[in-house]
Amino acid sequence: MTTPGDSPLVxxxxxxxxxxxxxxxxxxxxxxxxxxxxxxxxCPEDCIGQLRLPNxxxxxxLPDLTPQEAAHRGAGSVVIGIAPIGGxxxxxxxxxLVAALEAGIDVVSGMHSRLGAYPELVAAAHAGGAxxxxxxHYDGPLxxxxxxxxxxxxxxxxxxxxxxxxxxxxxxLARELKRRGVPADFRATGQTGTLIAGRGLAxxxxxxxxIAGAAEMISPANEPGHWDVVEGQGSLMNPAYAGVTxxxxxxxxxxxxxVCHDPLRTHVGGMExxxxxxxxxxxxxxxxLGRLTNPAIRCVGVSLNTSALDAAGRTAALNEYERRLxxxxxxxxxxxxxxxxxxxxx
Amino acid sequence: MTTPGDSPLVxxxxxxxxxxxxxxxxxxxxxxxxxxxxxxxxCPEDCIGQLRLPNxxxxxxLPDLTPQEAAHRGAGSVVIGIAPIGGxxxxxxxxxLVAALEAGIDVVSGMHSRLGAYPELVAAAHAGGAxxxxxxHYDGPLxxxxxxxxxxxxxxxxxxxxxxxxxxxxxxLARELKRRGVPADFRATGQTGTLIAGRGLAxxxxxxxxIAGAAEMISPANEPGHWDVVEGQGSLMNPAYAGVTxxxxxxxxxxxxxVCHDPLRTHVGGMExxxxxxxxxxxxxxxxLGRLTNPAIRCVGVSLNTSALDAAGRTAALNEYERRLxxxxxxxxxxxxxxxxxxxxx
Numbered sequence: 001m002t003t004p005g006d007s008p009l010v011x012x013x014x015x016x017x018x019x020x021x022x023x024x025x026x027x028x029x030x031x032x033x034x035x036x037x038x039x040x041x042x043c044p045e046d047c048i049g050q051l052r053l054p055n056x057x058x059x060x061x062l063p064d065l066t067p068q069e070a071a072h073r074g075a076g077s078v079v080i081g082i083a084p085i086g087g088x089x090x091x092x093x094x095x096x097l098v099a100a101l102e103a104g105i106d107v108v109s110g111m112h113s114r115l116g117a118y119p120e121l122v123a124a125a126h127a128g129g130a131x132x133x134x135x136x137h138y139d140g141p142l143x144x145x146x147x148x149x150x151x152x153x154x155x156x157x158x159x160x161x162x163x164x165x166x167x168x169x170x171x172x173l174a175r176e177l178k179r180r181g182v183p184a185d186f187r188a189t190g191q192t193g194t195l196i197a198g199r200g201l202a203x204x205x206x207x208x209x210x211i212a213g214a215a216e217m218i219s220p221a222n223e224p225g226h227w228d229v230v231e232g233q234g235s236l237m238n239p240a241y242a243g244v245t246x247x248x249x250x251x252x253x254x255x256x257x258x259v260c261h262d263p264l265r266t267h268v269g270g271m272e273x274x275x276x277x278x279x280x281x282x283x284x285x286x287x288x289l290g291r292l293t294n295p296a297i298r299c300v301g302v303s304l305n306t307s308a309l310d311a312a313g314r315t316a317a318l319n320e321y322e323r324r325l326x327x328x329x330x331x332x333x334x335x336x337x338x339x340x341x342x343x344x345x346x
Numbered sequence: 347m348t349t350p351g352d353s354p355l356v357x358x359x360x361x362x363x364x365x366x367x368x369x370x371x372x373x374x375x376x377x378x379x380x381x382x383x384x385x386x387x388x389c390p391e392d393c394i395g396q397l398r399l400p401n402x403x404x405x406x407x408l409p410d411l412t413p414q415e416a417a418h419r420g421a422g423s424v425v426i427g428i429a430p431i432g433g434x435x436x437x438x439x440x441x442x443l444v445a446a447l448e449a450g451i452d453v454v455s456g457m458h459s460r461l462g463a464y465p466e467l468v469a470a471a472h473a474g475g476a477x478x479x480x481x482x483h484y485d486g487p488l489x490x491x492x493x494x495x496x497x498x499x500x501x502x503x504x505x506x507x508x509x510x511x512x513x514x515x516x517x518x519l520a521r522e523l524k525r526r527g528v529p530a531d532f533r534a535t536g537q538t539g540t541l542i543a544g545r546g547l548a549x550x551x552x553x554x555x556x557i558a559g560a561a562e563m564i565s566p567a568n569e570p571g572h573w574d575v576v577e578g579q580g581s582l583m584n585p586a587y588a589g590v591t592x593x594x595x596x597x598x599x600x601x602x603x604x605v606c607h608d609p610l611r612t613h614v615g616g617m618e619x620x621x622x623x624x625x626x627x628x629x630x631x632x633x634x635l636g637r638l639t640n641p642a643i644r645c646v647g648v649s650l651n652t653s654a655l656d657a658a659g660r661t662a663a664l665n666e667y668e669r670r671l672x673x674x675x676x677x678x679x680x681x682x683x684x685x686x687x688x689x690x691x692x
Contacts, residue, residue: 243593
């Protein structure tokens with residue numbers, strides 16, 4: 001989607017070198033390769049191949065490359081696009097990663113465990129002049145939030161829960177703004193988004209005091225007509241992650257929000273003891289809390305994840321939520337985002 | 347106030363060894379010794395002396411002790427009760443701290459910089475069999491919040507801003523509950539509170555993903571009639587720290603809140619560009635967000651910081667806020683907290 005340098009202004013976030021080779025190791029299930037498959041879908045122009053062991057059945061459809069071939073084709077980073085069991089690299093993967101590093105290719109991980117914990121990788125990075133980059137962590141300088149209004153416009157995706165389309169919605173909105181010639185950037189706040197954009201900061205991985213300050217850095221001051229489309233995280237009504245959501249809201253100081261929802265979900269993901277609140281409650285709380293740093297905040301759309309509905313159910317759901325909230329309802333995976341962008345820019 | 351072992355249940359928080367010797371170094375201003383003076387006021391029975399350089403004009407009123415005298419009197423920890431310029435220990439302080447460690451006394455700090463960054467202290471701790479403890483940091487295991495209801499009752503102090511009495515209010519409420527024979531614990535969520543209680547966890551210093559999970563650990567499951575009085579942090583309408591406030595609210599799952607306010611404050615501390623919202627808005631947002639993890643949440647009192655008002659102004663302010671919110675208004679520094687505890691237990 002976006003590439004480093006789109007914005008004229010300096011940013012203090014993580015930068016990932018493109019193009020990518022997607023590392024699959026020997027994972028056996030496609031569900032364990034979500035990050036790799038997401039990168040293939042969202043930045044295909046940045047993905048030149050895959051790197052995997054002979055017994056790996058998962059296939060992104062990209063060419064299989066050796067580390068040497070990848071280097072020859074100008075690969076910037078090998079991205080560990082899988083969620084390994086226990087969150088640790090498997091011993092049988094190390095030689096391939098060592099070879100990539102020794103060939104001068106960065107190795108990039110979104111895992112909780114740090115790449116620097118593997119001495120073989122540290123030595124190979126040193127030998128090859130390459131970097132080990134943990135996009136799940138951020139060790140750079142951070143400030144607490146200032147609450148000061150910055151020039152430029154911002155849109156934040158929020159949601160009634162985690163994992164229902166906030167990242168994809170933000171990517172689709174940024175893409176449509178750019179297609180129309182509106183200056184815009186997707187702003188990544190999680191590890192996968194950072195890999196897609198090639199830059200960003202996992203806001204849930206910073207020290208709690210700095211959530212809002214990190215969000216301020218992620219969408220810095222910009223030209224008055226420029227839109228930052230900020231990837232949302234969590235939900236104000238998620239018992240685990242709401243603090244991240246609120247700090248991101250205050251630091252992003254959005255002019256506009258799009259609320260993301262799965263019409264079939266009844267409870268917070270993984271928490272059968274916590275019922276989802278009505279979407280109207282999420283919108284109202286978001287606007288009231290968001291006014292602190294941007295009194296002009298408004299809701300401009302509802303992004304519905306309708307993948308489990310048939311055509312009739314989809315139409316009914318879109319009509320229902322559009323009526324309930326009085327703003328365009330859309331499924332970015334099904335119909336595009338033109339109506340909500342029309343509404344935003346009207 | 348409380349001492350480790352009050353609760354029958356295991357806790358995974360930081361424990362500080364008492365009694366304390368308060369380290370003042372050679373700070374020149376009482377305002378730089380806030381933590382030491384707070385400890386002297388809130389846990390005088392735990393503070394056996396002060397440790398300072400000959401040219402230090404600040405005096406807690408406690409006996410001056412040498413490190414050797416402190417060890418002889420059974421000191422558990424030397425507490426660095428000052429906020430040094432730049433947040434770093436001064437070279438002239440190191441010999442006194444080394445002597446304390448070599449005498450077997452822990453050194454405890456609430457500073458951002460870690461004690462482990464000073465090689466002389468590390469060596470002395472090793473030599474003396476003593477610990478270096480950074481209560482501003484927590485390196486123990488953490489989980490994300492579960493949102494599950496725990497047995498026992500909880501009260502959380504919240505506020506319209508930072509630094510207007512949430513810790514002192516919680517301490518006073520816990521003290522009064524205990525005085526009446528109600529089983530209760532003050533639960534510390536910041537570094538000073540942790541020092542006062544001898545245990546706790548600085549919730550704003552954990553990784554953002556774990557705020558609510560840390561709050562769940564701080565007030566663990568307890569006996570049905572037991573009250574945890576949890577120290578609040580920040581404010582839902584503070585542009586820097588609201589994420590911490592919300593994660594603490596969800597993780598604490600309070601049955602009751604007391605809202606703390608300074609009636610003379612018009613703007614967020616240090617942010618002239620951010621006006622305080624009405625106290626009613628803070629209460630309403632807190633109750634609505636808090637219902638996620640405790641549907642029975644209610645507001646039971648308003649704690650007013652009236653230190654800058656004369657007697658007539660104080661009475662007028664207390665009457666005004668009691669009328670506006672329909673719950674007892676009190677200044678814990680002026681009148682005690684009996685009425686609000688009556689209301690809580692009624």
